[in-house]
Amino acid sequence: MDHNFAKEKVADTVSSYKITRIREDFPILSTMVHGRDLVYLDNASSAQKPRQVIDRITEAYTMSYSNVHRGLHFMSEKATEDYESARDSVRAFLGASSNAEIIFTRNATEAINLVASSWGRTNLRVGDEVLITYMEHHSNIVPWQMLRDEKGFVLKALKPKKDGTFDVDSFKTLLTDRTKLVSVCHVSNVLGTVVPVFEVTKLAHDVGALVLLDGSQAVPHISVDVQNIGCDFYCFTGHKLYGPSGIGVLYGKENVLEAMPPYQGGGNMISSVSIEMSKWADLPSKFESGTPAIVQAIGLAAAIDYMNDIGLDSIAKYEQELLNYATRMLDLVEGLTIIGRAYDKGPIATFVLDCVHPHDIAMIIDQQGVAVRAGNHCAQPLMDLYKVSATTRASFAMYNTFEEIDMFVDALKVVRRMFA
Numbered sequence: 001m002d003h004n005f006a007k008e009k010v011a012d013t014v015s016s017y018k019i020t021r022i023r024e025d026f027p028i029l030s031t032m033v034h035g036r037d038l039v040y041l042d043n044a045s046s047a048q049k050p051r052q053v054i055d056r057i058t059e060a061y062t063m064s065y066s067n068v069h070r071g072l073h074f075m076s077e078k079a080t081e082d083y084e085s086a087r088d089s090v091r092a093f094l095g096a097s098s099n100a101e102i103i104f105t106r107n108a109t110e111a112i113n114l115v116a117s118s119w120g121r122t123n124l125r126v127g128d129e130v131l132i133t134y135m136e137h138h139s140n141i142v143p144w145q146m147l148r149d150e151k152g153f154v155l156k157a158l159k160p161k162k163d164g165t166f167d168v169d170s171f172k173t174l175l176t177d178r179t180k181l182v183s184v185c186h187v188s189n190v191l192g193t194v195v196p197v198f199e200v201t202k203l204a205h206d207v208g209a210l211v212l213l214d215g216s217q218a219v220p221h222i223s224v225d226v227q228n229i230g231c232d233f234y235c236f237t238g239h240k241l242y243g244p245s246g247i248g249v250l251y252g253k254e255n256v257l258e259a260m261p262p263y264q265g266g267g268n269m270i271s272s273v274s275i276e277m278s279k280w281a282d283l284p285s286k287f288e289s290g291t292p293a294i295v296q297a298i299g300l301a302a303a304i305d306y307m308n309d310i311g312l313d314s315i316a317k318y319e320q321e322l323l324n325y326a327t328r329m330l331d332l333v334e335g336l337t338i339i340g341r342a343y344d345k346g347p348i349a350t351f352v353l354d355c356v357h358p359h360d361i362a363m364i365i366d367q368q369g370v371a372v373r374a375g376n377h378c379a380q381p382l383m384d385l386y387k388v389s390a391t392t393r394a395s396f397a398m399y400n401t402f403e404e405i406d407m408f409v410d411a412l413k414v415v416r417r418m419f420a
């Protein structure tokens with residue numbers, strides 16, 4: 001009954017959405033797991049790849065592979081062109097004004113470490129403050145702790161409201177004229193909370209702080225325009241955006257990046273080298289030392305093209321319907337508590353189930369082919385805040401279906417009965 005009712009309600013959004021065609025684009029979705037259809041609900045850990053991305057990677061290795069930026073031969077020129085054209089796709093995707101502002105990194109973690117090591121080490125000192133939140137991924141906590149121990153600034157963390165909402169009032173009280181950097185996620189990987197990044201950026205700029213946004217969980221679900229937001233840095237990781245692993249992006253405002261020293265030294269990031277000294281290359285090469293993840297960048301651009309073909313707004317609307325439906329269904333499971341109920345949420349449902357350890361849940365429903373994440377989600381401070389050691393997380397992507405949510409919730413009910 002509930003199922004049909006929900007189906008009717010979402011009919012408009014869903015009927016125009018080409019879910020069958022989209023699912024056919026993702027070869028892994030037709031795999032069987034333990035003799036069951038794979039129900040992949042671990043997208044916030046890493047998303048699956050469409051054939052268009054896999055084919056583009058194969059094509060790059062088959063037709064136009066070489067190192068970039070150095071050869072004077074056909075293949076090198078072709079590979080360089082493809083790599084730089086991938087940068088152009090990312091620039092357009094983020095709404096940045098220039099390709100000089102797009103740095104390819106290994107992942108989001110490396111992007112944040114780049115900012116900490118380069119901008120942070122140059123600009124932060126005793127008396128300064130860096131403001132993060134309790135809902136950061138470890139990758140936006142640990143680099144700041146390491147630098148704090150070296151530099152002696154103060155690292156502050158904002159708590160979310162009990163329901164997971166970003167607390168703007170507390171944020172205002174934590175901001176001071178000593179705050180030099182606000183580094184927060186755009187969307188929480190545990191609570192799903194969408195941070196009001198426009199307001200956060202404006203308030204931070206009012207006290208003279210720079211703003212770094214970790215968009216790892218935002219870009220797969222929300223269309224982003226960094227110029228509109230006004231943030232100084234924005235980063236994300238490719239493998240959560242239907243692209244390959246080993247590639248991430250750091251956006252930085254050109255004048256900010258220009259003033260920063262290199263992160264790592266080596267080839268490609270220099271304009272000249274003698275034994276006595278070296279001169280740095282222009283942006284973005286200054287921050288891309290060594291041979292980059294050439295084909296991964298090209299694959300990432302193919303993922304962006306793929307998303308644009310489907311339409312970022314269609315994906316966002318469809319995923320919101322999935323989230324609403326999953327939330328309603330999970331609320332009907334006895335003993336289940338959802339953690340994170342912000343009004344504005346990405347498609348992530350994190351929960352605990354009375355008397356059942358999250359690891360048991362994940363292992364038992366895996367037998368039904370359902371893949372979810374159980375653990376601390378690289379967010380131990382948040383687990384401590386909510387007084388849980390671990391949670392189970394189902395996270396949705398453009399290719400998930402309402403039927404899959406039914407299978408997942410049915411599997412949960414079986415777990416519930418086993419332990420009741």
Ligand SMILES: *Cc1c(COP(=O)(O)O)cnc(C)c1O
Nearest residue numbers: 107108109137139189216217237
């Ligand atoms: C996954 C994730 C990261 C880290 O991504 P890596 O690919 O491991 O570098 C950072 N922040 C958030 C919010 C994430 O979800």
